[in-house]
Amino acid sequence: MTTTFPRRALLAAGAALAAPAPLRAQGTAMRLLVIGGGFGGASAASFARRTYPEVQVTLVEPQPRFVTCPYGNLLLGGERQIGQITHSYDGLRARGVEVIHDRAAGIDAPTKRVRLAGGAVLAYDRLILSPGIAIRWGAIEGYDEAAAQQMPHAWIPADGSQTLLLRRQLEAMPDGGVVGFAIPGNPFRCPPGPYERISMVAHYLKRHKPRSKILALDAKEGFSKQGLFQDGWRALYGDMIEWVPGNRDGRVVKVDVAERVLETEFGTRHKVDVANVIPPQSAASIAAASGLVNDTGWVPVNTRTFEARAAAGVHVIGDANIPGPMPKSGYVANTTAKQAVAAAVALHRGQTPPEPVYFNTCYSHVGENYGISVVGIFRPNADGTAIAEVPNSGGVSPRGDLPEQRRLEAIHADSWYDSITRSMFG
Ligand SMILES: Cc1cc2nc3c(=O)[nH]c(=O)nc-3n(C[C@H](O)[C@H](O)[C@H](O)COP(=O)(O)OP(=O)(O)OC[C@H]3O[C@@H](n4cnc5c(N)ncnc54)[C@H](O)[C@@H]3O)c2cc1C
Structure with a gap:
């Protein structure tokens, strides 16, 4: 294999292929592998490094930089340039995430290995998969x-x-x-x-x-x-x-x-x-290729841990999963990434995952200084088979001639974009 990968990831892969069980018994750091460096994956990698510094985090993403869907519409409106919605992975590297620019080609959940298109095989203890969507x-x-x-x-x-x-x-x-x-x-x-x-x-x-x-x-x-x-x-x-x-x-x-x-x-x-x-649309092709989707084309998951129904140890977040009443949004990908990481770490340690609650706010720009939003708070049921909106928790912006409200919501939208992308990419 000629591809150059960060040394730690290759050593981890090689060692695990030889003897994964003794590595854990010796107290070696948990290996969290994240596939997809978008809203779900970058959020998961960033959160994992900040919250569990002892966990070894590797991120696999084919693109050298991430262009966000959010605010892409503002580019069409002439309110943003492409550079303003393009993010580098250097910040994640600085946080201690190993970033490998390659494409995951197959997941073997029983042996906990991921094959990359470039030929490498990575072993993991828990996998977070956030590959987004495919066009049908x-x-x-x-x-x-x-x-x-x-x-x-x-x-x-x-x-x-x-x-x-x-x-x-x-x-x-x-x-x-x-x-x-x-x-x-x-x-x-x-x-x-x-x-x-x-x-x-x-x-x-x-x-x-x-x-x-x-x-x-x-x-x-x-x-x-x-x-x-x-x-x-x-x-x-x-x-x-x-x-x-x-x-x-x-x-x-x-x-x-x-x-x-x-x-x-x-x-x-x-x-x-x-x-x-x-x-x-459907879940991105790696999800189907790995046998994770059902006949809807999306991935059914445990709604408390985001573990795929079809594969133990593989936590599927972001647009690829079936999120109940939650929208397929960057906000939801971010908030569920944190629960998935916390659940993955807890389960690896033999502990009970934390009690989850999920949030969503979707801002939209209708015009210059004209923002609107919808908010929801969601909880899964006890056995992780469903998610429901918390009664009276959400809502939408009020209707009517409210220029100050619209102006403020446009500002809040900008702040949301800045803070979420900073939390993901540093
Ligand atoms: C026009 C538009 C506007 C939007 N505006 C908003 C908004 O204002 N607010 C909001 O909350 N949401 C918004 N969204 C939705 C948001 O973009 C998605 O919900 C979010 O990106 C989902 O995150 P994800 O991680 O599932 O997928 P993505 O963010 O798309 O990330 C998936 C990543 O996985 C990588 N990948 C795919 N396959 C593989 C593989 N085999 N191996 C390795 N990597 C792989 C891809 O290259 C990609 O980088 C908008 C979407 C669109 C289209």
């Missing part, structure tokens, strides 16, 4: 990887190229053009995300191409913070945005890339100038 190519007829180069999804940022492509297409579009959105049914990553994106695209068009229109074709009949979004759209963008729900033929089932057409369930063909196709 072909779920919309004609929408494959090649089509995404013409009609970007921009729903998995990777190196940021999808988001930048969509931005360039908006810039190249003539004033008076139509931006079409195809929005999936539940569940999908970031329930308010498409509607924040519509808002930010409208924000851009209002300034630069005010005769343009937005056609939002939705597979659903309703969406997160709907009243608040639609109030904001009317107040800020007049009749620029048309939202078409599923029961009014909003479900996009086919795309014609050459003609730039979005075709709906009942055969209506909408010709657009720019198309943002957000397709149906």
Whole structure:
């Protein structure tokens, strides 16, 4: 093997392959392996190092830098540059995390080993898996990887190229053009995300191409913070945005890339100038390849420990799992990462995991100085088979003409982004 890996990870892997049990008996540090360096994985690695300095933490992530989905919509609106939403792993390294830039190719839970695409095999005591989502190519007829180069999804940022492509297409579009959105049914990553994106695209068009229109074709009949979004759209963008729900033929089932057409369930063909196709999704491919998903395409987990139902010792967090009523959000990935790490360490030590409580706040920018939010607090049941929202714990921003409230929520959103990314990446 020619790939150069941090010395400690390779030694750990090699030693464990030879004799994992004696290592533990001799009191060697617990090896926590984290796959995926996004919201769930970076949060887990960072939290583990700060809370359990005696635990050896290794993070496997293919990308050299992480481009966040959150605030990607503001890039489309012209309110952020790509550098402002791109984060290096140097801060995690400085915290003592071994970061390996490679892709996990297979998990063997019975022997507690992970095979990397580069050929190395890493042994672990507990595994945290947070690989995010995969696009279900072909779920919309004609929408494959090649089509995404013409009609970007921009729903998995990777190196940021999808988001930048969509931005360039908006810039190249003539004033008076139509931006079409195809929005999936539940569940999908970031329930308010498409509607924040519509808002930010409208924000851009209002300034630069005010005769343009937005056609939002939705597979659903309703969406997160709907009243608040639609109030904001009317107040800020007049009749620029048309939202078409599923029961009014909003479900996009086919795309014609050459003609730039979005075709709906009942055969209506909408010709657009720019198309943002957000397709149906599933857990990222490593989860399916490792036998962790059920027939929904997502990973069922114990809701107290996030241990996969199908694999002992593998804790699956972030968008890849089935989170009950919690949204697939960066906030939830972060808060559940902490519980998963605490549970993993406790179980490794033969202790009872701490009593969990999970939080979520999803902020959305509707316009400049115009923020809204939804909040929820959640608890799992005693046997870890379900999660429920704590009664009367959550809520959404109040409706009405409340400019100061909207201004403050936009500031709170910025603070949330700064603090969560700092806690993840240092
Ligand atoms: C436009 C948009 C806006 C959003 N805005 C918000 C917001 O304002 N607030 C909020 O809370 N959430 C928001 N979200 C949702 C948020 O981005 C996700 O919920 C969050 O990123 C989920 O974290 P994750 O760890 O599951 O996945 P990710 O953050 O995507 O991280 C997954 C990582 O795993 C890596 N990976 C994948 N496969 C492998 C493998 N085989 N081996 C190793 N590594 C692998 C990937 O490279 C990636 O870095 C938004 C999403 C979108 C699309």
